[in-house]
Amino acid sequence: GQNIDQPTEMTATEGAIVQINCTYQTSGFNGLFWYQQHAGEAPTFLSYNVLDGLEEKGRFSSFLSRSKGYSYLLLKELQMKDSASYLCAVNGGNYQLIWGAGTKLIIKP
């Protein structure tokens, strides 16, 4: 079957660094996305990885290891506005995305 696993909830402190992990098992692979979703709002695109390695974009970075079926999203210099759910999604090769249940990130002052 096809499966994407993420932790349900994480807590971090303002100004700190947090790493949100995502593991996947899919029949095909054509890239991995990270989205951010604030409560009551729509998901918005953060990053896309298709090759192994780290992609850095400001305070956010995303890492992919295809051989391990593993990705993480790294958030640096956390701000209160980063409190949101972070969704991992895999393009399984049939142009449709398979979504994880999301990780709710709580930032404390």
Next chain:
Amino acid sequence: IAGITQAPTSQILAAGRRMTLRCTQDMRHNAMYWYRQDLGLGLRLIHYSNTAGTTGKGEVPDGYSVSRANTDDFPLTLASAVPSQTSVYFCASSPGTSGSNEQFFGPGTRLTVL
């Protein structure tokens, strides 16, 4: 520039009633999608359309139908609503269907079926 809009924002519906959720995008995207999002579950694909005039079934299509008469509009119809269809519904679009095409989401419709 609106991007992608959905209507209504929220709706309470009696079981057995027919309901159409509207979705319109002005980005000239080829692909459009309907998802439902339930607490504790990931986004689940209901139906999709890779281009105007074509549609396909996603992971949870039963009880729903779609049409894609033109590029901009992708309505989702519940023929006879049931309480298990209570959910938040998101419409999304992408320029194409190749791997790197990110999906842009509408604001969602909160539907309650009683």
